[in-house]
Amino acid sequence: MKGRIIGVVSGMFLLTVCSKGDRSSVQAAPPAPAPQPAATAASAEGGTITGKIKFTGTAPRNPTIDMSEEAACKAKYKTSAPTEENVVAGPANALANVFVYVSAGLPANAKYQAPSTAVTIDQNGCRYHPHVLGIMVGQPFEIINSDPVLHNIKAIAKKNRPFNVSQPSAGMKTTRTFSTPEVMVNLECNVHGWMKAFLGVRSDPFYAVSGPDGSFSIKGLPPGTYTVEAWHEKLGTQTATVTVTGTESKAANFTFAAH
């Protein structure tokens, strides 16, 4: 009897001590992927919003990066010194690296399946490639290091959980996911203060990043009237209202003012 009581007591002891860990391990299972009954999956047949992004005025010069502390990165720039990518201008005042997304107008109850293919960001030459990118909630976000130097990847987020992980050598890979839409999650490396990237996290697939010629295209939209927002890291945001009725392509051009 005595032995049993001691057994029970010590069992309780263990339970109490370990209960936090046990409990959380049960409940910390990754949230099941969003159920898809009402999945209005982006169809190839829907409408398209396409456009060009430009800026007026003179684009600020991107500061040259001093990589003298990182010979391995510096060596990757043979012809010209690397610069920051605060404002990347193309021909005829085209503006690259603008995140364009549908900020309002989609059915409130619509659910979209996140692709299982990962969105990859590469740390190469002590810069992020790409510099601006979009990803869906739950979609794998793959961070790879092509530099033989230490990078830390710090995600600064408000709606998602921020994180900060290290990759001290080439070939390392870290995969993370985001749980909540957020425009934008900032990525930075604290070892190399100039390294910055921006991640638009959306619960739908209707987003794009403008290319070097300033063009973007958002495909597969169901009929509806949408607010389209264009976000630039230095030049702010702009919105446009676009109505899509069928499978047509609608234009939405944005012009930012550079000072």
Next chain:
Amino acid sequence: MIRVALCACILIPAPCSLLLSQDTTAGKIVYQKWCAGCHGDNGAGDGEAAKRMIPPPRDFTGAVYQIRTTASGQLPTDADLLRSIDEGLGGTAMPGWKSRLSDRQRYDVLAYIKTFSTFFADTSLRPKPLMFSKEPGGGTGTDALKVGRQFYDSIGCRKCHGDQGRGDGPSAPTLKDDAGHPMFAADLHENWRFNGGSTVEDIYHRLRTGLDGTPMPSFSDLLEQKFLTETELWRVAQYVRSLSPAETPVVSDVIHAPLVSRALPRSPDDSAWKTVDAYWFPLVGQVIHKSRWFSPAVSGVWVQAVHSADSIALRVVWDDRSQSPDTAWLGHVGRVLAALDPDEGAQEQPALWPDQLAVQFPVSIPTGMERPYFLMGSAGAPVYQWRWTSTARTAAVAGLARGIDRFDSLPASGVGARSVYDHGQWRVVFTRALASPDTASQLPFRTGRAIPVAFFASDGSHGEHGTRMAISTWYFLALDEPVPARVFISPVVAMVLTLGLGMLVVWRAQQKTSFRRKQ
């Protein structure tokens, strides 16, 4: 069953109390009384005192916490939060509350703090502590430390913490937290100032979890990817621990300056200094005169002194992440000034200020307990100071301070200085003749007397100049007197006498015994 549970609760009070329901209403009362002054009424880290602190108080609204047992990006457990509340955070303004608040109050305030963020209410985010391995043995051996050092280099610790671990790495000047506040890489030689605790386990846990919200990342992924083994990561922790003294330095009041027969070690790296006792003196911010300074960069000085028959050498060593003035740190100076409220007037523009050190004595050795005002004397009772700056590295200016804002240098002071800056550390040796040409204002040093001494330090690359500095109170310097010859002779004489007397007593006793036997 209830009785059994109660038994268990009596056996282990803390975890059981955690299981009890926490009262956020009671927690709010505790919070508003004790926490809101720094952390703000709404938990946003914007209380009244916040703009005097580097690092700033935690903003609870984002639920981003440095000290956790969970993976980077996860919420802390209740036990993690309780630990920070109980023990405080080393090297910051956050004190430990274990002895000031009751168990009940601390659990309640913990529950209240969690209400500032919606993340804690999200059951899918329930924190899961990492499974930490046990420390492997042999951590203090040369081979283990060598492995630790090897991985310290290969996982890039030195990028921020520097080659010698003093927080002076090439990336150190650019560090900021999530909100853009200035951040220091920890000086790994001062483990008593580590945010998350000073032990090898604490260091290992921080390597695994990272310090979320700061530039310090988690190194857990390296284990999963077999970049290094758990033992090797433990070796890094052990190496880092080995950089600090085995025991947290204890403040002693008196610097003993032994008498040396050889020439005085005038160079900061003279090997003779290795055999001289070093004394630790903590420094605090100058918060008495405007403009006050609540977040000093220099946390203390190590002081050694020796003297010869006619001169004294005083060596002051302190950790400083920057060899100011250094343009690389200009951005940091700007962030420091922006993070703190200007004490008066407008925000100052960042500039290239030098590092400074002052050693202070009274103008003459006091006869009683009375000493001049510790903070650079006063108009009526000045103090005698040696001032060194990093822009004139091999010279010191001696003079009289008559309050914090008045310093009159003395010509032909006879004070020499030599300095070395080495991987985040200044080492300065001051020398002067014991005798003084001007006994009214330049202290004559005498052996066998307690000479008051105080220290002041400024890190120019932290925005420190003028009244913005780190200060100490009065301590004492004692020049050991030459040991008179009688100290060595007297014991020998006493021993000989004792032996002689003893033998005499024995001889007399033997004489008496043999006399009785004859009878």
